Amino acid sequence: MTLQTPLKPKDYASDQEVRWCPGCGNYSVIKAVQKVLADAGSDPAETVFVSGIGCSSRFPYYMETYGFHTIHGRAAAVATGVKLANPKLDVWVVSGDGDSLAIGGNHLLHVLRRNVDMTYLLLNNEIYGLTKGQASPTSKVGLKTPTSPRGTLDEPVHPLRFAIGAGARFVARGVDTTQGMLLETIKRAHAYHGAAFVEVLQNCLVFNDGSFDDVAEKSVIADRQLQLVHGQPMIFGRERNRGIRFNTGTLALDMVTIGENGVTEADILVHDENNRAIATMLADLDTTVFPLPVGVLYAHPEASFADKLEPVEHDAPTLLQRLDKALRSGNTWHVA
Amino acid sequence: MTLQTPLKPKDYASDQEVRWCPGCGNYSVIKAVQKVLADAGSDPAETVFVSGIGCSSRFPYYMETYGFHTIHGRAAAVATGVKLANPKLDVWVVSGDGDSLAIGGNHLLHVLRRNVDMTYLLLNNEIYGLTKGQASPTSKVGLKTPTSPRGTLDEPVHPLRFAIGAGARFVARGVDTTQGMLLETIKRAHAYHGAAFVEVLQNCLVFNDGSFDDVAEKSVIADRQLQLVHGQPMIFGRERNRGIRFNTGTLALDMVTIGENGVTEADILVHDENNRAIATMLADLDTTVFPLPVGVLYAHPEASFADKLEPVEHDAPTLLQRLDKALRSGNTWHVA
Amino acid sequence: MTVQGNATASSTATDVRRTVESAVIRFAGDSGDGIQVTGSQFGLEAAIGGADIATFPDYPSEIRAPQGSVAGVSSFQLQLAGHDIHTPGDSLDALVAFNPAALKAALKDLKKDGLLIADAGAFTTRNLQKAGFAANPLEDGSLEAYRVLAPDISKLTMNTVEAIPDIDSTSKKEALRAKNMWALGLVLWLYGRDRKTTAAWIEKKFKKNDQVLKINRAALDAGFAYGETVGLPSTIEPVAVPPARLPAGDYRSVTGADAIVFGLIAGCEQYGLDPVYCSYPITPASTMLHLLAKLGGDQGVRIFQAEDEIAAACAAIGASYAGAVGITGTSGPGMALKTEALGLAVAAELPLVVINVQRGGPSTGLPTKTEQSDLYQAVMGRNGDTPLAVLSVSSPSDGFEVAREAVELAVDYMTPVVVLTDGYLANASEPWRIPDLSALERRSADAHAVPENFAPYMRDPETLKRPWVVPGTQGTIHRIGGLERQDGSGEVSYDPANHQKMTDIRRDKILGIARAIPAQAPTLGETTGDVAVVGWGSTYGAITDAVADLRAEGLKVSHIHLRHIWPMPANLGDLLKGFEHVIVPEMNTGQLVTLIRAEYLIDAKPLNKVSGRPFAVDEIAVAVRSLIKEG
Amino acid sequence: MTVQGNATASSTATDVRRTVESAVIRFAGDSGDGIQVTGSQFGLEAAIGGADIATFPDYPSEIRAPQGSVAGVSSFQLQLAGHDIHTPGDSLDALVAFNPAALKAALKDLKKDGLLIADAGAFTTRNLQKAGFAANPLEDGSLEAYRVLAPDISKLTMNTVEAIPDIDSTSKKEALRAKNMWALGLVLWLYGRDRKTTAAWIEKKFKKNDQVLKINRAALDAGFAYGETVGLPSTIEPVAVPPARLPAGDYRSVTGADAIVFGLIAGCEQYGLDPVYCSYPITPASTMLHLLAKLGGDQGVRIFQAEDEIAAACAAIGASYAGAVGITGTSGPGMALKTEALGLAVAAELPLVVINVQRGGPSTGLPTKTEQSDLYQAVMGRNGDTPLAVLSVSSPSDGFEVAREAVELAVDYMTPVVVLTDGYLANASEPWRIPDLSALERRSADAHAVPENFAPYMRDPETLKRPWVVPGTQGTIHRIGGLERQDGSGEVSYDPANHQKMTDIRRDKILGIARAIPAQAPTLGETTGDVAVVGWGSTYGAITDAVADLRAEGLKVSHIHLRHIWPMPANLGDLLKGFEHVIVPEMNTGQLVTLIRAEYLIDAKPLNKVSGRPFAVDEIAVAVRSLIKEG
Ligand SMILES: Cc1ncc(C[n+]2csc(CCOP(=O)(O)OP(=O)(O)O)c2C)c(N)n1
Ligand SMILES: Cc1ncc(C[n+]2csc(CCOP(=O)(O)OP(=O)(O)O)c2C)c(N)n1
Ligand code: SF4
Ligand code: SF4
Ligand SMILES: [Mg+2]
Ligand SMILES: [Mg+2]
Secondary structure (H helix, E strand, C coil): CECCCCCCHHHHECCCCCCCCCCCCHHHHHHHHHHHHHHHCECHHHEEEEECCCCHHHHHHHECCEEEECCCCCHHHHHHHHHHHCCCCEEEEEEEHHHHHCCCHHHHHHHHHHCCCEEEEEEECCCECCCCCECCCCCCCCCCECCECCCCCCCCCCHHHHHHHCCCCEEEEEECCCHHHHHHHHHHHHHCCCEEEEEEECCCCCCCCCCCHHHHCHHHHHHHEEEECCCCECEECCCCCEEEEEECCCCEEEEEECCCCCCCHHHCCECCCCCHHHHHHHHHCCCCCCCEEEEEEEECCCCCHHHHCCCCCCCHHHHHHHHHHHHHCCCEEEEC | CECCCCCCHHHHECCCCCCCCCCCCHHHHHHHHHHHHHHHCECHHHEEEEECCCCHHHHHHHECCEEEECCCCCHHHHHHHHHHHCCCCEEEEEEEHHHHHCCCHHHHHHHHHHCCCEEEEEEECCCECCCCCECCCCCCCCCCECCECCCCCCCCCCHHHHHHHCCCCEEEEEECCCHHHHHHHHHHHHHCCCEEEEEEECCCCCCCCCCCHHHHCHHHHHHHEEEECCCCECEECCCCCEEEEEECCCCEEEEEECCCCCCCHHHCCECCCCCHHHHHHHHHCCCCCCCEEEEEEEECCCCCHHHHCCCCCCCHHHHHHHHHHHHHCCCEEEEC | CEEECCCCCCCCCCCCCEECCEEEEEEEEEHHHCHHHHHHHHHHHHHHCCCEEEEEEECCCCCCCCCCCHHHEEEEEEEEECCCCCCCCCCEEEEEECCHHHHHHHHHHEEEEEEEEECHHHCCHHHHHHCCCCCCCCCCCCCCCCEEECCCHHHHHHHHHHCCCCCCHHHHHHHHHHHHHHHHHHHHHHCCCCCHHHHHHHHHHCCCCHHHHHHHHHHHHHHHHHHHHCCCCCCCCCEECCCCCCCCEEEEEEEHHHHHHHHHHHHHHHHCCCEEEEECCCCCCHHHHHHHHHHHHHHCCEEEECCCHHHHHHHHHHHHHCCCEEEEEECHHHHHHHHHHHHHHHHHCCCEEEEEEECECCCCEECCCCCCCCHHHHHHCCCCCCCCEEEECCCCCHHHHHHHHHHHHHHHHCCEEEEEEEHHHHHCEEEEECCCHHHCCCCCCCCCCCCCCCCCECCCCCCCCCCCCCCCCCCCCCEEECECECCECCCECCCHHHHHHHHHHHHHHHHCHHHHCCCCCCCECCCCEEEEEEEEHHHHHHHHHHHHHHHHCCCCEEEEEECEEECCCCCHHHHHHCEEEEEEEECCCCCHHHHHHHHHCCCCEEEECCCCCCCCHHHHHHHHHHHHHHC | CEEECCCCCCCCCCCCCEECCEEEEEEEEEHHHCHHHHHHHHHHHHHHCCCEEEEEEECCCCCCCCCCCHHHEEEEEEEEECCCCCCCCCCEEEEEECCHHHHHHHHHHEEEEEEEEECHHHCCHHHHHHHCCCCCCCCCCCCCCCEEECCCHHHHHHHHHHCCCCCCHHHHHHHHHHHHHHHHHHHHHHCCCCCHHHHHHHHHHCCCCHHHHHHHHHHHHHHHHHHHHCCCCCCCCCEECCCCCCCCEEEEEEEHHHHHHHHHHHHHHHHCCCEEEEECCCCCCHHHHHHHHHHHHHHCCEEEECCCHHHHHHHHHHHHHCCCEEEEEECHHHHHHHHHHHHHHHHHCCCEEEEEEECECCCCEECCCCCCCCHHHHHHCCCCCCCCEEEECCCCCHHHHHHHHHHHHHHHHCCEEEEEEEHHHHHCEEEEECCCHHHCCCCCCCCCCCCCCCCCECCCCCCCCCCCCCCCCCCCCCEEECECECCECCCECCCHHHHHHHHHHHHHHHHCHHHHCCCCCCCECCCCEEEEEEEEHHHHHHHHHHHHHHHHCCCCEEEEEECEEECCCCCHHHHHHCEEEEEEEECCCCCHHHHHHHHHCCCCEEEECCCCCCCCHHHHHHHHHHHHHHC
């Protein structure tokens, strides 16, 4: 439901004191979300934020909407229940990398494959913030933390690759330092009908400061981020002369410079949100070399969970008659 | 450890009465596994089968090796613990589609991304066998079961796609009706150093009979299965004249006939186990139209979990001294 | 199909039958032999014919346990009687054994001089071996203590099938599978029951396969005719069981699983709320999910087969949060997985109904066997001081009332309510008078009403419940969660005094339920006496029959059966103090007895049985007698 | 670094100080103010100087709770004394408040005439407002009851830093963060402690940043010098606390978390087994994982940070199955998630040590506050009849012995053992005499020995444990799992009689531990009397001090503190029956008291406190006195 008299972004902010560290990346996410809701004219009373546990999961407290701060890793499952009971509600899940991909990995898998109608924000700071800085499943190899004093060993989970593998129909990425693109991406996700998955790279300045500097620092954004727009060539760079090409020899993506080695704009791959194979390759790019793809990698509208739900009869008197009928179906007999 | 005097496949069968329904697809899997162990000269005493709960998870009882029939969905986690305590053991996990992808999805994700050294067999019958035929997360849309009397609605999880998305370094598929290929595939998996994931299409003749007939029935195998061999072109068909081509226009895989429309063998895509993008496309193929890829889709050797484990000091007297040192590190003082 | 019951139970007017007040019959065979179907159909015919019945289905946990093995025996026991009964009976009047393994497993329960019907055709050397018989008991004289009727049922069935006109040869091969119908026909005749309902059931079940339909129909008739026409030995006489004097009304048969499902729906309808049932398949709880799936949206029900029990519990909590009645059903190990989520429901103070169909533990344990060993888990198995209400079901049909009440308590107190039933009850069936739904109390017209001066954790002064104001409501936006909250405002609070207060409120809210529930009365017997036999759950039938027997002996024994496990009825302590001895039979190592001892400091004695099978009436009677003797 | 303690505690020989037997001091401020570090360093200096100490760190659950707010106050309380002490003290002799919010939160605990040190520089209008003060309490006369010392610590610190030669301007901006060191310096001087250890700590901690090192060093010295040289008002006199007469030996300071870690390692080494610690981070259990990670393979330890608590428990079970000692540590909600896996460990009869660092519940509750509300969960919180052993820790250093014993019981009985500690104990520290490891008993040389005629579920006749024969052993191949198993052979078994037997064995095995553990003796007082105060866990200190006080009044009160929660010591019932009254103080709504009542039918009375804070000594004393008065 949208409002007749639209509200301002700040009207979506609750009166609760925000308890994130000053400078935390979460601030820019909540700002973007409030703007998205305002732009969409969303009715706060019809909007629900569900979260797990973590710094990121405090999100609902700061939103002037309905909110449920549940238990670690289970927001997706609770949100599914909310949809089951009232498919009309606008449901958001906000979760951290630990919450979504350590303890909550299974539920995330299943909301994505079921295409449960929700906007799912995974605030990825590659660390356990709330519990004071342990390695998370997205921590880069070698990160020294209290649980990995000599550096982590395990290959991290890659949120976008995981989401695509789980069968997600909407997969996107944003970065806390790139407000405009983040806003656009969340707006697209919110407008998507089904499970819209957005990973947001979010700096935790206390326990993992600068983990994304290499791609997220303001000064490098133009060169180090590939802003994806459906139907547009994958061009990036301060001079807008660099691009991504599909190499038909290696069957892999290449990084090229327009005007060099005979490369022209026509050689540049045009982004097609509907191509899952290319989305996978984009998600797989080694971003120490390639730019970081941001925006909507994959979007493939399909019937959502709520669309497929069996209609439910609500009218009590009718129901009573139907229950009576059910009780009397099959073999019955009368005792006089 | 391999044996000096090799054993026969039947030596790996325990004296337990097998309690699968006569005709169950699990029989051909256990036969293949016993042969793989015999061929590898595996020492039964150094071999451990860990399973969850389900028909498939009864597997360890029928193997003359160590075995642990654990709880539903947790075999991967238990097996990880076995590796932690004794990295030398040859660890297998046998699990069902419900066990691995409903309740156990999260642990499967994490053993795959950590590359924990084990051969993981997911016996996929697209149904909950042991609990009498409810829909599983891999059930095809529309399947009528006691929990979906009017047909399932949710899009299934796709095991191979999931495994690749989870960061698996070895991803393969076998079919219960294709013994030879199944044997070869499990052999490759067993030989792989790290987490080797094999999906086996396994017919449950009681609750989901014929779910794979369309690709697995003996008579259609040649035309409906694409047997992948590293370095070989992707050719299939009774006449070995059909093939898979990479279409550089659509950036997708095509099905072509050699000798038609100017297609020659040179146009056929050569299977490269190391190309994750192609593996993803193969996993994604719509097998109602395309043949079912079987064999090793993706194999990318990398340091395994056990390789990376920190060495552990075992010698008790030394340890005692070291503990004493630890106790005395930092600030201590003496009271006379 | 409604047939007129209470007519003469026998099908042929020419029969001259001895009347017996009750009979206990067990069908036993391979799991592939169709034992469960045979038993159910017999029960149905008996019930429709006016008898009271109680059934006990028992089967192995493998889908196809090894043919011919004792471990693979599936059985179905039932008692039919011309009066009100409560158990499927201790020892058997008749045993129908489809193979040697079945005989091996069940013979010890057959009464001396009881009737043994065996399929001689199945007593092959191989089958005898598999069952561990050195010689054929049908031939070696070892069954002399019983009345044995051992036709070659297999062959007789084959012959019958051969004789059907137009039967094709592939179907003939399948004919042996109809031998259960042959046996059913014979037993129906022996006990003077009709076979119309079974005939109709065959028509419906095999309507897509005319050949199989004919085969089953013919086998049923042939078995029946065998009794009627083949001269049976004089020791084997047909009997009649008179109709039971049940209260007037329309009846159906329900299993414990069915009754709970209907009760849940009825409970929600009282409030005009939708049930949302979220579950993950697990034996023996799945049957509830199956029935709910079948009933579907038509009954206002939404079901959700979750990815695991954690998700099921969490989705149910989400559904309650959004205004439906979230329900989650499971069995022991699944209940263990829901533990953390139940804590959230307690902290968030949301309604939630949890059905736990207990089974043999620990761990995977004995999945298809019954036990009552999850009481501790239900009452105390959570982190923190996390009280909730616990109810229990005493008989298959009792599930209706208990499930209905569970919904009421959940909504009226904004709390999770755990309902304990068990594998025995879930599968067992009994005749049930269909309740008059129009008499259902219509409760609080708007469960989601916004109280004046709304605050999320304001309290109803009577029940201490907080208001259930749901997302979508204008003007009451708020946030809840599992962190401790300020009483009233519901804001997150770390204030020590507030935590103390909230902990006390949560405890008092649940304890306060004791004021709303009826005082405990004895099920049977006086309110004082020598021995109180205190039970809960499915021991009901065995205890009540045992107490009836003891009272018939003139002993001052009463049966006190609890529906309300937590909180316990307010008068329970006083009631129990009126007895010299208190004994608590439980199918566990002593769980309710611990609560009673701790609450009332009464030296209640445990009587425990943990064998995966319900108590026999006699086991209880013996224990009570020896208690009286001792002192 | 080892320094010689027990020397004169004061640093300057010229001091003339009044001696006090003990002092209770609290540092309080914003979580960003470095309160925990300040408190720990003070404690360390006090301990090294020969005092006994007990500490109580307390902090909000946000990483950076809102600056200046009462909810954001972090505090660190400690008692130092010239004698053996057990608690961080009830009321404060001195309070160091770094801002108005800290004053607001803590003032109620300051004794009349107590010393209040406040940073006047932080009492700005804005901060006063945030803390909810209408006027500045430092100026409005409202603090007359206290001895107030309120220098502008912020400014004094800045001035000090300004005066350091070669200090750069960016570092100057950070200088304010050193005000905690200034305050620490002053308090160290006031209580006659040294500052050498702190100086060395600063050198080490900031060795990579010379500027910050100098700043902190200078601030520490300046605070100390302020006391020494600035004429303090005569009401504020420095004091000396004499050294405590502790048993001779080498000492270190340990937190409860440290002690458990060391105990686990020592326990495993007794058997020559490797500890494999599998865990998922959760407050307040993570610190154990951190220490174990640091110690690493060097100590024979393998750690595994699992994807969740279920995986952690299962991996630990897998590790035990493969021959290591599987250990899993967590806190309440994580413990809830492990429930199902614990059932598997009980059924499979594998050793497993589970450490539960209890925190405020239910659900997420009060993650950084302490509570003892998981006892029910530990003893009874599983599906099925699923007994295991439960131990509890009474003081920070007690963790060593308890963890060691937990390993012993797990291995000697092939069973999971749950160790209950809590958030208060895990974070609190005390001086600890480093144990003589060479005196550790070397136990059963080969824990994995293959017994003669090996069968997986054969039993040791004494302990009833099954043999721990691990994969990799030749000639003993077998399979285990969570389904019920045949006694002896360990094959899957659905046999009713066997299930009964196995259930009884599992119960008796655990109850049999009672024969192996020492009889319960009173911690303080006689074995009979008027009142037994029965405690467990971290209430130890408060109870023992309260009982000491009561006994000093001549009352016949004893303190009985349980380490063994399940099974309880064999003589406990008899012991308790020797008292007129039994009272059980617990930081929950009454859990141990339920067990005691049920076991012994003794009218034990609960004394409950659930505010997230430990009992005060006086709260217990008052309750006991009124019990005596009443009855
Ligand atoms: C069952 C359970 N296990 C563990 C915890 C402790 N815990 C709280 S938040 C968290 C992880 C936080 O990391 P993340 O999800 O990445 O969120 P962030 O704080 O980084 O935003 C953990 C382990 C818990 N609350 N509950
Ligand atoms: C915690 C828990 N939940 C549910 C079950 C019941 N259960 C046993 S096996 C199974 C699923 C079986 O399906 P699958 O894993 O596909 O194995 P299959 O029998 O098909 O081989 C379920 C739901 C259980 N044993 N434990
Ligand atoms: S700890 Fe990190 S993630 Fe958490 S609020 Fe602070 S900066 Fe943000
Ligand atoms: S039920 Fe299906 S999967 Fe299970 S043993 Fe039978 S055929 Fe195999
Ligand atoms: Mg994080
Ligand atoms: Mg399956």
